[in-house]
Structure formats: C-alpha cells, structure tokens
Amino acid sequence: MIGRLNHVAIAVPDLASATDTYRTMLGAEVSESQALPEHGVTVVFITLPNTKIELLEPLGEGSPIAAFLERNGAGGMHHICYEVDDILAARDHLASSGARVLGDGEPKIGAHGKPVLFLHPKDFNGTLVELEQV
C-alpha cells in the first residue's frame, strides 16, 4: 500500500537558524521559506536526491506543531509522510485493520495541495504517520 517516503517533517523553534544549519553545516539545498497560514506553519524544504525534509516552524495561533515544541523545546522529528495511490482505499483498509485515523476520517488538503490523512502515533510505534495521495 504505502509507496515512496514523501518527506520527513522536523519541527523547529527557529526556522532561520535550522535552515542555516542545513545549508552551511550539512551543505544541503534549501528552499526559501513559505508561510502556510492555513496549515499553521512556515516551511522550508530541504531537497535531497531521493526525498525531502521539511523544516516546520509554528505560525499563528493554534499551530498543529505548537504542543510538540512545548514538549521538545529544541525541536525534533515530528512526522513521516508516505505516499499512497488511493487515500480513501488506504483509509478504509486501515480502519478495517483497527488503526485510528485522526480527525473525522476525511482526507484534508495538505500543505502540498493534495489529500492527506494523519494516523494515530499510538498505532504506529509512537510515530505520527501522514499519508498523502500522489
């Protein structure tokens, strides 16, 4: 069912500093930052040859990564995103397997403009899993 690893998201308290770390210390290709107010984050994409890293900084009130950064002040790996061909079929398979889909179970349009779902970390080894239909 799952296909490519689309991205690993790292929540950071200071996006400019984190971007500089990836650019200068790790010598990676970094994007300009993009504010995504409807998703409550500002994002920088780290382009690797086979996938990407997303550095996320909270934006505005009620950011979905605010609580994570309260618990992990220095930042950390927040979620991992796998691609699927058919997100509704994936959701139905997961639900029938006993996995919990977060929210109301309906795919939302994610930060890349594509349908996404998030799966409960308690069902996936303490890891928040995002599925994105590509």
Next chain:
Amino acid sequence: MIGRLNHVAIAVPDLASATDTYRTMLGAEVSESQALPEHGVTVVFITLPNTKIELLEPLGEGSPIAAFLERNGAGGMHHICYEVDDILAARDHLASSGARVLGDGEPKIGAHGKPVLFLHPKDFNGTLVELEQV
C-alpha cells in the same frame, strides 16, 4: 555535502508487532529480522521505492536505543541517516562549523558495514543525525 536520505530509524519496544503493523496495516515490504549484537539492536528493514525505514529493537545489555525507549515507551523516530561521499571530509567540515560529532570523532563501521558518524541532536534541531559514507 549530504546526499540521499539513507534511512529513518524507528525504535520499537516489540519488533514482531511493529513489523506486522508495517506489513499488514501499511502494506509495506518488510525483511526478515536480523540480530546485530555488535550494534545492540535487532533490525527489520522496510523497503520503500526511494529509501528505507529501519525498525530497531534493543538487543542485549547497553543497547544504544535502550535509553530512548525508556523515555518513549511506545517507540518513536530515533535518528535519520544521510549519505555522504567522504565521511572524513564531512566530519572536518562539521567540526570547523562548530557541530559536535558524538564519540571520539572517528568513524565506526555501522550496521550496513560502512563508516558512520553520529552528530549531536542539540546541534541539529533535536534530531539525532547519522552520516554514512556510501
């Protein structure tokens, strides 16, 4: 400097259960488990089209993931591994940039039989970073 994302490592308290989750719930291609006593872990590889996930369970005394699992009982993302062409050049660049290399600074032979180094999470947004020379 950094190249491909080689793998994301997820520490798990119960490897058989975690493997079953990836096989049956997520429909992924999973390997047989491999005990790596010299690295203190038993590992299962999840093969994705563009990279891999490594599920790690502690093996023996003094496993390098034991403390992580004490803090994160359900498991969680433990480290991320980027490939480099020249690990000594990478180390020297990082040291000159002020990043802390863990251990004595000398590359060790990692679980894939290749030279690796680990970088201090405090210098990388709370994320433990492994570099592997490929």
